[in-house]
Amino acid sequence: MPAVVVFDCFDTVVLSRPLPGPEWFTSCLADVLALDARCAGEVVHTVFGAVLAAMADRSALQPSTLGLLEAALRERGERRERADLEEALWHALGGADPEHYALCAPAADAMRRLAAAGHTVRLLSNCYLPGTLMERLLRRLEVPEVYDRALFTADGGPKKPDPRAFRFIGEGAFERRVMVGDSEELDIEPARALGWDTVRVEPGKPDLTELLALWERP
Template sequence: MPALVVFDCFGTVVTELTPMPEAPELARRLAASLELPAATAAAVLDDLIGTLWTALTEPAAEQPASRLLLARILDEHGVSADAAAVDRTLWHVLGPDDGRFRLCAPAAEAMVRTAAAGHTVRMVSTCYLPGDQMRRLLAGLGVPDVLDACLFSADGGPKKPDPRAFAAVGVGDFTRRVMVGDTPHNDIAPARELGWDTVQVDPAAPDFTPLHALLGI
């Protein structure tokens, strides 16, 4: 029977070559994008990252939608920005324009192989960029176009390791669900508690042979 196979994004399909830039650099980008004074940009960034970090570090907390959050914070600081400016700023501040990311080739091969065998392939990601920008990032990196659906936490709502996130990405008439990820506490343990099969990947030496063996492909 075909299975549902859900891939984590960062650390599994997408390799992070360098950490996120420090706050001063992010504030500089924000100031440049919206033509803000440095002090205003720093205050906006502090509220944005602080709110997101609070949500991300509390397992049961829902993550606010990045677009709505940034728009609200800008308004609170007296900054007028239309939807296009908010989108541009999110991408410029938090996107991959600094070459931080690279596609994990073994993961890409595993995704293609899994889909070719008739299994449904999806992705779940805890992220800062909203869904359409995440898809832009993935396409730019060359992630295979085999994803049936994705759950990006920056669109707002529950995120890993919340069981509701797994329930949302795992919806459908499947007799078997498999989670493929690199983080024990965010990817593997919560999926296993829900009765999913799991495959843990080491970002330093990605090997998807256990997934192939599990699926018999």
């Protein structure tokens, strides 16, 4: 029975170190965007304050990280090219550090096996990196390119655990929908409430036996 299987990204498919603090973000913005430290600090406070406030509200739409960054700079009379803003976020969020992120091999193998068996694979991630940078990160880590759709919330819109995010990523004529993730609150509970099958994995070392066994059930 063909199904759609949605994988969470961080701590499921992609392993990562904890994000650094605001001092690091400020330093990266100052260096990459040639800002003075005071201006960079104000921008970081504005951008991440807005994102964190949205994350704390389960039903709030997540604002676009790039949109927030552009607006905060414009308010201070600073304008930068979109490519420069992306590069600043790439550095600030660990993309330039080859040891900050790693591929979870068992999850990658499960993605390949499910796609080969005729199931649809998708990604759903609450994130701070815009979609273009998420795709850059996934390519660098060699995440299998077997997914046909991804929802990266840093582009703006609904986020987990909002049902709207799950309905969007689960669109299609599927008889079964499955959510695979590490968070009971963000991944498992909201998907189960919509009638999906769910597989919770241990962050960093998922056992996908339960996932692969789903298709043995009636």
